[in-house]
Amino acid sequence: MTRLRICLFALVLCESPGYVFAQPEPVSATFRRANEHAARSRWDEALLDYGRLDQQGARSPSLYWNWAQAASARGRKGEACWALLRARELAPTDPGPRRELNRVRGELGLDPSEVSLGLLGELRLVARRFRFDLIALALILLSIVALVGKQPRRLFSLVASLCGLLLLSPLLMGARPSPRGVVIQKDAPLLDLPRNDALAISTLREGEVVPLLAEEGEFVRIQDASGARGFAHKADVRKLGFD
Amino acid sequence: MIVPRRANRFRSIFGILFLCVASQALAQGGSVRTAVDARKIGVDDVTTLSIVMEGEAASLDVALPTLRNLRVVAGPSTSTQISFINGSMSRQKTFTFVLKADKTGSAEIGPVAVQGYPPTDPITLEVVAGAIRPAQPQDPFGVDPFGGRDPFEEIFGRPRRRTPVNQGKVFVEAVLSRPAALVGEPILVTYFVYTQISLSGVEFAEAPKYPGFWAEEVERTQGDSTGENTAVQGEPYLRYPVLERLIFPTRTGLLEIPEARLRLVPAGGTFGVAAPVERSTKVLKVKVDAMPKGTPEDAAVGTYEVEASTDRANVILGDALTFRFKVKGRGNLKWIDAAPNLTISGARVFPPRTISDLRTTRQGIEGSKTWEFVVVPEKTGSYEIPSVSFPYFDPQAQILRTERTDPIPFVVTAANTVGPASSPSNPASPVALRADLDEAQTDLAPAAAALALLSLAAQLHTWRRRSPIPSGVHRDKAHVEAALREIRDENLLNATKERAAVKIAGALESVFGPRPSWPSDDAGDRLRSLADDLEFLRFAPQLGSYDAKVREVWDRAIAILETIR
Numbered sequence: 001m002t003r004l005r006i007c008l009f010a011l012v013l014c015e016s017p018g019y020v021f022a023q024p025e026p027v028s029a030t031f032r033r034a035n036e037h038a039a040r041s042r043w044d045e046a047l048l049d050y051g052r053l054d055q056q057g058a059r060s061p062s063l064y065w066n067w068a069q070a071a072s073a074r075g076r077k078g079e080a081c082w083a084l085l086r087a088r089e090l091a092p093t094d095p096g097p098r099r100e101l102n103r104v105r106g107e108l109g110l111d112p113s114e115v116s117l118g119l120l121g122e123l124r125l126v127a128r129r130f131r132f133d134l135i136a137l138a139l140i141l142l143s144i145v146a147l148v149g150k151q152p153r154r155l156f157s158l159v160a161s162l163c164g165l166l167l168l169s170p171l172l173m174g175a176r177p178s179p180r181g182v183v184i185q186k187d188a189p190l191l192d193l194p195r196n197d198a199l200a201i202s203t204l205r206e207g208e209v210v211p212l213l214a215e216e217g218e219f220v221r222i223q224d225a226s227g228a229r230g231f232a233h234k235a236d237v238r239k240l241g242f243d
Numbered sequence: 244m245i246v247p248r249r250a251n252r253f254r255s256i257f258g259i260l261f262l263c264v265a266s267q268a269l270a271q272g273g274s275v276r277t278a279v280d281a282r283k284i285g286v287d288d289v290t291t292l293s294i295v296m297e298g299e300a301a302s303l304d305v306a307l308p309t310l311r312n313l314r315v316v317a318g319p320s321t322s323t324q325i326s327f328i329n330g331s332m333s334r335q336k337t338f339t340f341v342l343k344a345d346k347t348g349s350a351e352i353g354p355v356a357v358q359g360y361p362p363t364d365p366i367t368l369e370v371v372a373g374a375i376r377p378a379q380p381q382d383p384f385g386v387d388p389f390g391g392r393d394p395f396e397e398i399f400g401r402p403r404r405r406t407p408v409n410q411g412k413v414f415v416e417a418v419l420s421r422p423a424a425l426v427g428e429p430i431l432v433t434y435f436v437y438t439q440i441s442l443s444g445v446e447f448a449e450a451p452k453y454p455g456f457w458a459e460e461v462e463r464t465q466g467d468s469t470g471e472n473t474a475v476q477g478e479p480y481l482r483y484p485v486l487e488r489l490i491f492p493t494r495t496g497l498l499e500i501p502e503a504r505l506r507l508v509p510a511g512g513t514f515g516v517a518a519p520v521e522r523s524t525k526v527l528k529v530k531v532d533a534m535p536k537g538t539p540e541d542a543a544v545g546t547y548e549v550e551a552s553t554d555r556a557n558v559i560l561g562d563a564l565t566f567r568f569k570v571k572g573r574g575n576l577k578w579i580d581a582a583p584n585l586t587i588s589g590a591r592v593f594p595p596r597t598i599s600d601l602r603t604t605r606q607g608i609e610g611s612k613t614w615e616f617v618v619v620p621e622k623t624g625s626y627e628i629p630s631v632s633f634p635y636f637d638p639q640a641q642i643l644r645t646e647r648t649d650p651i652p653f654v655v656t657a658a659n660t661v662g663p664a665s666s667p668s669n670p671a672s673p674v675a676l677r678a679d680l681d682e683a684q685t686d687l688a689p690a691a692a693a694l695a696l697l698s699l700a701a702q703l704h705t706w707r708r709r710s711p712i713p714s715g716v717h718r719d720k721a722h723v724e725a726a727l728r729e730i731r732d733e734n735l736l737n738a739t740k741e742r743a744a745v746k747i748a749g750a751l752e753s754v755f756g757p758r759p760s761w762p763s764d765d766a767g768d769r770l771r772s773l774a775d776d777l778e779f780l781r782f783a784p785q786l787g788s789y790d791a792k793v794r795e796v797w798d799r800a801i802a803i804l805e806t807i808r
Contacts, residue, residue, distance in 0.1 A: 031680050038676055044560075044657065061684075062677035069674040076561050090683035133687035140694045147701050154705055161698045168695065171688035187563045187617055189593045197582070198594050200617075235591070 027058050035066060043074035050083075059242065061091035068100060077108050078206035081115065082182035082238045085209070089241070092128040108207040114225050115209045117180060117240070124174025132167040139164035179212040181220065181237040188236035190228060194219035201230055210237065273298030275305075277355050277363045279342075286344050287374035287479055289316060292366075294338040294355055301336040309353030310342065312370065317341035344370040374479035375472065411439030412478065415485075415505045417451075417524035420605075424492055425532050427544035427575045428638050429607040431461070432488045434503060434524065437473070437480040444508035445485050448521055451503040455531075456490040459577070459603040489603055491575050492531035500527040534636050538643045541581060543635040545574010545607055551631060551648035558655045564618045568595075568631050568648065571611035577601055582614045583631045590626060593617040620655040627652045718754060723808050726750040730800055740789040744781040747800045748774065754804065766806070773799050 034049030050067040068083035081104050087097035105115050116122060127133070143160035146153040184207075189200035194216040204210070204224055210232075214221040219231040273296065280291045294305055307315065318340035344350050347370050354362040413436070420431035432453075436445055470483040485505070492498060508519040534542070547570050554565040568583055570576060582595045593616065601610035620626060628651040637644050729735075729750045735743050751770065752758075758774060761767040776796050780789060 028680055032678075035676050035678065038674055058680065059683050060680045062679055062681050066674075066676045069676060073674050074561065075559065091681075092684060128684065128686070133691055137687050137691040137694065140691055140698050143698045144694065144701060147698075147705055152705050154702065157698070157705075158702055161695060161702060164691065164698075165695050168688055168691055171686075172692060175688070185619065186561070189617060191594060196594060200594050200596050233591075 027053060027056060030056075031058070031060075031063065031066075034070075038066060038070045038073075041073070043070050046070040047074065047076075047079075059090060061087045061094060061097065063087075064090065065097060065100075068097075068104070072104060076184065077104055078182060078184035078186065079238070080104050081108065081207040082184055082240065085115070085117075085182060085240055086242075088125070092125055093131070105207065108205070110205065110207050111225075114205065115182075115207065117209065118178065118211070120170070120174040121177045121180070123170040124177070127167070127170040127174075133171055136164040136167040136171075139167070177241065179239060179241065180209055181212050181222070181239045183208045183210060183232070183236060184238045185236040188232060190222070190224060190230040190232060191219070192230055194221070194231040198231065202226075202228055204232060204236065209240070212237070212239065273300035273360065275300050275355060275357045275360045275363060277308075277352065277366060279352065279366055279368065281368075281376055282366075283369045283371065283375065284344060285371050285373045285375040285479075286347055288376045289341050289343050290368065292340040292342055292352055294340075294363075295335060296337075296357065297335045300357060300360055301334040303357055303359075305338055305355060305357055307340065308355045310351070311353070312345050312348060312350035313342045313352065313368070314345060315340050316343045344368070346370065347372050374474070412480070413438040413440055413442070413507055413509075413520065413522065415503075415507075415522040415524050417500070417503060417527055419500075419527055419529065422528075423530040423532065425534050425544065425636070425638060426492050426495060427534070427542075427578065427636070429489050429491055429575065430456075430529060431605050432490055432500065432527070433484050434486040434505070436483045436485055436505065436507065436522075437475060438483070438507070439478070439480055441510040442507055443510040444506075444519070445483070446506050447486070448504035448506045451486070451488070452501050453488070453490050454501070455492060455494050455496075455498040456500070457493055457578070459489045459491075459608065461487040461489055461603050461605055487605065489605070489607065491578070492529065495531050495533045498529045498531050500529065502526050535641070535643065538636050539634055541579070542643065543570075543574055543576060543579050543633070544638055545572055545576065545635060546637055546639070547572030547574065547576070547633065547635050547646060549631070549633045549646040549648055551628070551651060553628065553651050553653060556653050558620055558653060560620060560623050560655055560657055562619075564620070564653060566616040566618055566628055566651070567613055568616070569611055569613040570633055570646075573604075573607045573609045574635065575608060576610065576612050577608045579612065583633065585616055585628070585631065587618060587626060587628060589622055589624070590618050590620040593619070623655045623657050625652060625654050718807055720808065722754055723804055726754045727801065727804050727808070730797065730804070736790075736793060736797060740780045740783070740785075740793055743793050743797070744777040747796060748777045748781075751800060751803070754807070766803070769799075769803060773803065 030049055030053050034046045034053065037043075037046035037049060047067065047070050050063060050070065053063055054067075064083040064087035068080040068087065071077075071083060072080035081101065084097045084101040084104060087094070088101060091097065101115065105112070117125065139160045143157040143164065146157035146160065183204045185204075186206045188204045188206070190202045190204050191198035192201050193199070202224070204222075208225060210222040210224055212220050212222060213229070215234075216231065218234055220234055220237055221229065222232050222237060223229045275294070275296050278293045278295065280293075281288070284290050294308075296303065296305065307319070319338045322337050322339070324335045324337075342352075350368040350370050352366040352368070354365050356362045416435045416437065418433045418435065420433075424430050432451075434451070436442070470481045473480050473482045490500075502523045502525060504521055504523045506519045506521050534544070550567075550569040550571070552567050552569075554567075558564045566585070568585075570579070577599070580597075582597070585592050585595075595614040595616045598613040598615060599610070601608050601612065603609075618628070630647045630650050632645050632647045634643060634645040636642075727750075730747055732746075735746055738746075751773070755761055755770060758771070761770050773796060776792070776799075780792060780796065783789070
């Protein structure tokens with residue numbers, strides 16, 4: 001009798017409506033709703049939904065492109081800059097984010113070096129933009145094929161392998177770049193200590209890409225374009241790159 | 244008629260001569276003048292009479308003029324100055340007398356008469372009781388550098404003419420503006436030099452110390468260093484303030500200010516510089532009391548006013564608002580470092596920037612200090628910056644006061660509800676949204692890297708397995724053909740097994756070289772196997788027929804050579 005009851009209960013649970021075991025909303029539905037908010041100039045709601053998608057792990061250039069559009073229209077140029085840098089990272093061959101980034105950078109009055117990802121980061125970006133990985137893969141496959149057969153063409157294979165590795169080098173070297181972030185808050189202060197009552201030693205420029213040197217609680221240690229080192233609140237500097 | 248004419252002629256000649264003499268006297272190009280350094284003096288004062296003779300007159304001597312109600316207390320001293328200007332020489336001689344009045348009333352210096360020059364005008368002085376002017380050095384040429392001894396007396400056996408020395412008293416004093424104070428209350432310390440002699444320099448032998456105090460130097464103006472006449476125990480002195488410090492007690496109790504040593508340089512001396520003397524102030528004591536109960540430890544002391552302002556009343560969400568809290572007044576405001584606590588619900592308040600506009604005066608530190616907060620609202624709506632209080636202790640009223648600002652309201656609006664002038668958004672440019680949630684670009688670098696490693700491993704393997712061709716190996720066609728011809732010789736199979744084995748081994752070595760140089764691949768393995776069999780044939784005992792074996796190795800040798808033919 002008890003077994004029967006358990007079975008019936010299990011059956012009821014399995015047949016219960018969605019709210020008993022809440023299924024997460026599909027990413028595409030959230031994206032569509034966010035786009036609808038943006039299209040109707042409800043920027044805050046749109047940004048909220050785009051943020052939710054990011055937290056869910058959606059990694060789409062379109063997501064960050066739309067996010068940048070909404071943030072830019074909302075007046076959050078720094079956040080738009082961050083979203084465009086992410087979109088560019090995900091789709092380096094797409095000219096849209098690159099062009100839009102230049103426009104936002106100009107509006108913020110930033111120098112190209114102030115939104116730079118550093119030497120290795122920029123090299124990696126160029127390599128990804130021109131699909132060095134694809135060319136390298138083809139060359140390496142060719143080098144392997146050249147070794148197969150009765151008469152292996154060793155020299156040709158070696159040269160092809162080395163060329164492939166050379167093309168891969170910026171991608172491999174920049175695979176683990178030093179962490180960087182974007183100042184998304186206007187007039188965000190640079191503090192001398194990681195405390196709320198610290199002294200504000202300067203003001204950060206919105207949209208500026210800064211290296212993240214360390215993390216201390218709610219603060220990150222950064223260095224701005226002028227070389228000044230200090231602490232910024234994590235809410236003011238949003239990290240680039242994906243975990 | 245003749246006499247009168249002669250008389251007229253005589254008069255004319257006399258007149259001409261007189262004019263010549265007079266013009267000659269005028270042509271001497273010099274002058275004589277007198278001057279005193281004060282027209283009004285006290286009975287206890289001295290005055291200096293200078294008789295200045297310039298040009299040709301400088302070569303003459305002068306006698307002391309008649310004095311009424313005056314007597315010479317020093318002098319005469321003589322100084323001569325010769326200068327060359329634009330190639331012409333000018334000369335000046337000055338006789339200096341130090342005079343002192345005998346009694347109050349009027350005094351007079353008579354005219355100075357020098358032969359060939361017009362007499363000077365008499366000088367009248369007014370003499371009053373006491374001393375009314377700073378003490379003057381009795382000898383303008385300062386103290387005796389030899390301490391009163393005549394260095395020539397022992398050499399030449401005659402006493403040197405004694406000259407008056409710069410004599411007089413000098414001492415220093417530090418004065419407090421008040422003997423007792425509260426912690427944080429300013430006290431003015433003034434260092435005075437009292438002197439009866441002329442000084443050319445005053446400096447501290449070491450910087451004054453204020454243990455238990457925080458000290459600030461008072462900003463001085465041009466007129467602050469002027470001296471004043473004063474009398475100490477009936478003696479006239481000239482008093483100069485040399486330093487003023489504003490000190491703020493930092494702890495309670497009977498605090499002591501140690502003595503300060505000053506180095507004073509009298510004017511004069513042989514070369515215009517005399518040996519300095521040092522004087523010390525007395526130790527000062529200040530009774531410092533704690534502030535009344537209930538007064539916060541870090542409270543300011545003084546009298547202050549507060550102001551609060553914001554840079555805007557309406558803020559767009561995402562923008563920042565600047566709130567300024569200003570304290571102005573007089574007291575120890577420089578001490579106050581802690582920013583007022585500011586919390587606004589629903590907004591982030593960043594640590595403030597401090598702007599100081601302070602100056603130190605005798606009454607305290609005056610000016611203002613402003614704390615500038617950046618406030619970033621997190622959502623739209625109405626906000627209020629709360630009242631900010633500033634407690635301070637008023638030493639005049641002896642009570643703790645608290646100044647408060649009024650709350651300041653402000654409104655935070657969304658970007659699209661604010662006019663285009665203040666909106667950071669750009670409504671003219673429509674947003675370009677993308678509908679598809681596309682995939683990120685595939686990164687083939689990891690796969691390519693893995694394949695590259697595989698390729699490199701394969702490269703390594705093949706390069707290790709490849710057949711090295713050592714020196715002495717002749718794999719060209721001619722050599723291979725020759726070796727084949729040698730092996731295919733019909734007589735070879737009919738010969739003894741030893742001879743056949745030697746012939747075949749020799750043919751193979753002529754192509755592949757000696758055994759150690761054979762490759763480590765399959766071909767090499769086949770060669771080595773064949774060589775082993777040939778070795779066996781050569782040395783095996785003749786127990787039966789080896790024709791079949793000879794035939795087999797013969798075929799294998801030909802096959803190997805054929806592969807590289």
